[in-house]
Amino acid sequence: MTISKTLMASAAIVALLPLSAAAEVTKLKLSHYLPAVHGFQVDFIQPWTEQVAACSKGELEFEISGAGSQLGNVARQQEQVLAGVSDIAVGLTGLPRGRFPRTSLIDMPFLTADAGAATYALWKVFPDYLAPEYQGLKVLGLFAHNGGLIHTSAKEVKVMEDMKGLRIRTPSPAVSEMLTFLGADPQGLPPGEVYENLQKGVIDGTVFPWDPVKSFGLNKVLKYHLDAGAYTVSFFFVMNQNSYDKLSDTAKSCIDQASGDALEPKFGDWWDAWDKPGREEAEATGHVITKLSEDERAKWREALQPMIQNYIKTVEGEGVENAAEIYKAMQDAVAEYEAQHPNES
Template sequence: MFQRSLMAGVALAAMTALPAAAEPKITLKLSHFLPPVHGIHTDFIKPWAEDLKQCTDGQVEVQIYPGGTQMGGVANQQEQVLAGVVDIAHGLTGIPRGRFPRTSIIDIPFLVADAGVASRTLWKLYPEYLKPEYRGLKVLALHAHNGGVIHTRDTKVTSMEDLEGLRIRTPSPAVSMMLEELGAEPVGMPPGQVYESLQKGVIDGTVFPWDPVKSFRLDEVLDYHLDGGVYTVSFFFVMNQRKYDSLPKGVRGCIDSLSGDALVARFGDWWDKWDQAGLDAVKAKGNEITELSDEERARWREELQPMINRYLESLKAQGVENPQEIYDAAQKYVSEFSN
């Protein structure tokens, strides 16, 4: 009897001496389409994952799948998150086409040329105008790049006449319509295929901001650059809503604190840094850079206005009831944030 009591006491003492059960470890899969050398990976995605681990005291580990990996295809980012193949993804809203028609309004030429202003405008538009496009997704950030540049291999472009017949890689429907209106032949393709396509003469040029010139080594296959800041392109950073809802409250709080307003506000400075690296690469090679003249810019604006009207009208067929209202709101916020 005494022995049984002693053993019970020892067992009880051992149980009370055990530490409280640790929180279960959580692994989240995050994919994006850019190479690991790009600033999106080095300055944004990787530090974001590390900050989430630190905020959760090591409870959350993020596995990152960049471009070039099995989950890094540019056309698959949204569907991978919705299907639960990955938990979080960063992708281009224009590839594949037609999935984010409301968001694509930010891509309309001459609307905005500053990444910070464009990103804040998108985030301001999201709750009232863009949210229906992201069903099933927890939107962590929307953003855009600095004004795009027309990069060409053999033909120097300074006017719309110089674009006539050139095959130019395009990132989104709005930019495709812009190029077509200016006389070029838009060719849709993922960013990762541009180098080889330029090298083999499949395309004559591409539209990008400066940053991919460095990260995709395009300075090696380009000679001319027309810097006009005529358009931008938008991106999403999203999480599977069901996965988010299933996480402990503290983890959700950490994700929220690292996303939204605080994250969107950083893209302006980030993109200036990334663009500078691309511009430096072009200058180091000795490529020719031309600024779009004020006179030519005015011509482009006049030429592209009918295209802008057609583009907005075309969105109605894609289920956007109020494209002009969204465009007007975007113009208002661009003006507001620019000042």
């Protein structure tokens, strides 16, 4: 009887104790829109989750969903994380259009062709200028790709006049305006739909850095590549604020330590590595790769000055009254980065 009473008493005590360590594990869903073999997941997302999980000593676990999954739609990354369907997301600020007008000012033509500089500028101006666009979100990072090229399937582009009438896929409103001013006909398409539309002749070309050209198999349906370095495009790495707030102080600290200032400097080197296979594949296939001449670049810059001013006014008309100030702050941040990294610009 004594043993039985002791066992019952022990069971009662165990029932009152906190949940076991195994039950206290928090699993966070992280979504993005690229294949699992892409550098986004291999070099960035997977190591980040492993670092945070190890720091939390098993308190945090991650479930990653990319292209082909229910959470892999490129246009739904922001809404999914805001709704709590995913806890963390990586997405394009330009899709759907109009949600991040402040952030997307980094997409303006010839602001920079360097992912490191663009990423530095985004993070530098974020606290003072971009934060209002991320209500309900914990911003873990903002970044941008290297200068985009103009890729075409049947017609080589070397000068501005060659752009006239070409149907070119565009990733963001700012790039759409740029293409219009250069004489092209911008076509809004998610990255995953570019191959089919090129193959069918619905579009004549696309603007991308080298990385997506390889990731989406586009070298099979492209032939000409103009290295214009004319624009960049921005991305977000965000967490649902409520999901973050529910975590223990230890878990929050682990996420903070792996994000923001610790993460931002890595994107420049990552993009250089991600871009390399796309160019090498195009070269091996015998494609024509042309670099925009300095004289032609100056011509494009001059032609696009009215577009830049018009776009700033458009953003101001959408309620961002200090759009010009934000753009100037981005220019200053890019210049600051390039002065610190003269061999990279």
